[in-house]
Amino acid sequence: MKELKHLNKYLYKYKTHLIAGIIITIVARIFLLFTPRYVKAIFSTIERYMNGEITKAVFRTELLHDILVIIGAALVGAILTFFMRQTIIIVSRYVEYDLKNEVYQQYQKLSLNFYKKNRTGDLMNRISEDVSRVRMYFGPAIMYSINTITLFVIALIYMFKDAPKLATYIIIPLPILSVIIYKLSREIHRRSTIVQQFLSTISGFTQESFSGISVIKAYGIENKTAHDFTELAADGKHKQVSLARVQAWFFPMMVLLIGTSNLLVIYVGGMQYINGTITSLGTIAEFIIYVNMLTWPVATVGWVTSIVQQAEASQKRINEFLKIEPEIQNTVTEPTDIHGDIVFKNVSFTYDDTNIQALHDVSFTLKEGQTLAILGKTGSGKSTILDLIGRLYDIDQGEITINGTPIENHNLNTLRSHIGYVPQDAFLFSDTIKNNIKFGKSDATDDEVVEAAKNAHVHKNIVKFSKGYDTILGERGITLSGGQKQRVSIARAIIKSPKILLFDDCLSAVDTETEEKILNNLKKILIGKTAIIVSHRVSSAKNADKIIVLEDGKIIQEGTHDSLVNAEGHYKDLYLKQLSKTE
Numbered sequence: 001m002k003e004l005k006h007l008n009k010y011l012y013k014y015k016t017h018l019i020a021g022i023i024i025t026i027v028a029r030i031f032l033l034f035t036p037r038y039v040k041a042i043f044s045t046i047e048r049y050m051n052g053e054i055t056k057a058v059f060r061t062e063l064l065h066d067i068l069v070i071i072g073a074a075l076v077g078a079i080l081t082f083f084m085r086q087t088i089i090i091v092s093r094y095v096e097y098d099l100k101n102e103v104y105q106q107y108q109k110l111s112l113n114f115y116k117k118n119r120t121g122d123l124m125n126r127i128s129e130d131v132s133r134v135r136m137y138f139g140p141a142i143m144y145s146i147n148t149i150t151l152f153v154i155a156l157i158y159m160f161k162d163a164p165k166l167a168t169y170i171i172i173p174l175p176i177l178s179v180i181i182y183k184l185s186r187e188i189h190r191r192s193t194i195v196q197q198f199l200s201t202i203s204g205f206t207q208e209s210f211s212g213i214s215v216i217k218a219y220g221i222e223n224k225t226a227h228d229f230t231e232l233a234a235d236g237k238h239k240q241v242s243l244a245r246v247q248a249w250f251f252p253m254m255v256l257l258i259g260t261s262n263l264l265v266i267y268v269g270g271m272q273y274i275n276g277t278i279t280s281l282g283t284i285a286e287f288i289i290y291v292n293m294l295t296w297p298v299a300t301v302g303w304v305t306s307i308v309q310q311a312e313a314s315q316k317r318i319n320e321f322l323k324i325e326p327e328i329q330n331t332v333t334e335p336t337d338i339h340g341d342i343v344f345k346n347v348s349f350t351y352d353d354t355n356i357q358a359l360h361d362v363s364f365t366l367k368e369g370q371t372l373a374i375l376g377k378t379g380s381g382k383s384t385i386l387d388l389i390g391r392l393y394d395i396d397q398g399e400i401t402i403n404g405t406p407i408e409n410h411n412l413n414t415l416r417s418h419i420g421y422v423p424q425d426a427f428l429f430s431d432t433i434k435n436n437i438k439f440g441k442s443d444a445t446d447d448e449v450v451e452a453a454k455n456a457h458v459h460k461n462i463v464k465f466s467k468g469y470d471t472i473l474g475e476r477g478i479t480l481s482g483g484q485k486q487r488v489s490i491a492r493a494i495i496k497s498p499k500i501l502l503f504d505d506c507l508s509a510v511d512t513e514t515e516e517k518i519l520n521n522l523k524k525i526l527i528g529k530t531a532i533i534v535s536h537r538v539s540s541a542k543n544a545d546k547i548i549v550l551e552d553g554k555i556i557q558e559g560t561h562d563s564l565v566n567a568e569g570h571y572k573d574l575y576l577k578q579l580s581k582t583e
């Protein structure tokens with residue numbers, strides 16, 4: 001129960017609902033227990049009438065009274081049972097909602113490294129599957145526990161008062177029933193976890209094959225993929241059948257145990273009636289109803305135990321994530337001033353998951369309003385520099401300052417809100433083009449959206465779609481070309497009008513003519529802003545105020561376009577190569 005302690009704050013938060021639910025549950029059970037008592041009363045009325053102890057009129061009145069009490073009590077009990085579910089089960093839904101939000105907010109705070117170390121499926125499982133299991137602890141587990149305790153205590157008091165020996169015989173099989181159901185529930189849980197894992201695997205497989213359908217078709221491997229799927233599905237079939245086999249035991253076991261208990265009541269009760277230990281057949285009828293009423297709650301003891309164990313295991317998995325401190329800490333609460341003077345002083349950085357040293361002793365200065373272009377072979381550390389400016393990672397050595405203040409002394413939210421980032425792989429959400437652009441500035445007007453799209457040179461493409469800016473992208477809609485995606489992603493960054501703009505090789509999929517037009521538009525936009533353009537093309541770099549060339553994380557050349565084309569080295573070679581290609 002140690003892990004479930006985390007949920008005590010929610011027990012406290014919804015205490016009023018819970019206490020109301022508990023009281024309603026207790027009262028509902030008290031009313032439902034009227035039935036066996038009054039069935040016994042009816043039997044004894046019949047016996048008294050048959051023995052001539054009461055007249056027909058009295059018999060009728062008493063019978064009518066008892067029947068009305070049974071109907072009334074059952075009605076009140078049923079209404080209260082409805083409210084019992086309305087309170088306790090609803091609380092469990094509230095807790096589920098709160099817990100999901102808590103986990104999601106924690107996910108949002110965690111750094112990129114966390115996402116690299118954990119599989120997406122696992123993250124999704126903890127927020128859906130695990131939270132649902134914890135909800136079962138809050139709802140059904142609490143409800144059935146109170147139910148069982150109340151029924152048991154009240155019924156046992158009546159039973160021992162009426163016929164102690166018969167009561168003892170009857171309660172003997174109940175713990176056995178509880179243990180059997182517990183064992184069965186555990187086995188059902190074990191096998192359903194296996195089925196759950198299988199379902200995650202098969203949905204992962206299908207998702208991947210549908211996303212990569214063009215590659216599958218291009219390589220003509222549809223049959224192989226279908227064969228792999230069939231094998232996977234066959235394995236799943238065995239797992240599902242094995243689960244169904246254990247589940248099939250559940251109700252027969254219940255029926256068998258209820259039947260056995262009923263027989264026991266009739267046999268022992270009958271013997272006691274014959275030898276005079278109990279005086280009315282009504283007691284036997286009353287006990288039969290108790291047995292039937294108690295069997296399910298007693299069975300739930302086993303079930304609830306297994307629910308609590310599952311909830312504990314799930315909460316443990318949730319707590320593991322909730323306890324993780326984000327690697328990137330925002331230590332400054334007040335907003336800080338960001339203008340765009342960026343300085344890298346002997347910066348070195350190693351990715352701790354791969355141990356790859358991506359930057360070695362990198363230094364450069366970028367004044368507010370200047371543009372820096374970074375060139376270099378793939379894997380030379382260009383994107384890493386951009387990630388460090390957005391403080392997606394903290395550096396190992398050296399210092400990065402923005403406006404003279406070390407980056408870690410800036411408010412993280414202010415810093416990121418002043419950065420417009422266009423990643424290498426443009427990621428667009430399954431939403432309209434307009435909303436994808438407005439992602440950078442949620443309160444942007446339609447004119448601003450169009451203006452940004454024009455500057456990113458994608459407006460003409462967008463208006464050609466029948467729904468224009470309201471065209472849905474992604475899984476539910478159309479697929480943009482690589483170059484169109486990149487340009488929508490640029491529009492998203494520039495609409496924000498941030499102080500710092502970071503372009504990570506984001507013109508690689510557009511032709512040089514379009515590149516030229518976009519760069520021309522950017523010239524106006526970048527006035528007064530600091531920009532870093534990562535590229536493989538000299539054409540993207542040539543207008544920058546400063547250019548650095550990276551190799552294996554080290555700066556090997558630094559200067560302006562003019563100075564670099566006149567010096568021997570990587571930049572000049574690249575320039576000549578790309579010049580001859582264009583010619």
Ligand SMILES: Nc1ncnc2c1ncn2[C@@H]1O[C@H](COP(=O)(O)OP(=O)(O)OP(=O)(O)O)[C@@H](O)[C@H]1O
Pocket residue numbers: 116351353354356357358376377378379380381382383384385424505
């Ligand atoms: N998240 C990461 N975790 C571990 N290693 C990484 C990560 N990102 C990059 N690396 C490694 O760091 C080195 C520099 O990568 P980076 O992405 O900065 O290069 P790049 O110059 O931008 O390359 P490209 O031009 O191909 O985009 C590479 O060796 C890469 O494998």
